[in-house]
Amino acid sequence: MTDTDDYHVPATESMYECPSCGRPFAREEWRTLHRGLEHASELDDADVEQFREAYRSEDSELRLFRLKALAALVVLYFVLLMIYAVV
Numbered sequence: 001m002t003d004t005d006d007y008h009v010p011a012t013e014s015m016y017e018c019p020s021c022g023r024p025f026a027r028e029e030w031r032t033l034h035r036g037l038e039h040a041s042e043l044d045d046a047d048v049e050q051f052r053e054a055y056r057s058e059d060s061e062l063r064l065f066r067l068k069a070l071a072a073l074v075v076l077y078f079v080l081l082m083i084y085a086v087v
């Protein structure tokens, strides 16, 4: 793994540092997800529960994004179909 010297975090930005490898993250939940995926054996019960919560939240956000993307594709399809029918 890489160490903190490989990352350049501006001094004015807040960051959440991984206690195991020192990698900085812009959001606390990203660090939680990173720790659960990369350092799973080092987590205690509270950390595991935090990881599961962040994972569930990320999963539902992804589902919403897929649904919106599908809706946008359907709308685009019908718009192009109407243009094709008229022109």
Ligand SMILES: [Zn+2]
Binding pocket: 018, 019, 020, 021, 022, 023, 034, 035, 038, 039
């Ligand atoms: Zn780490």
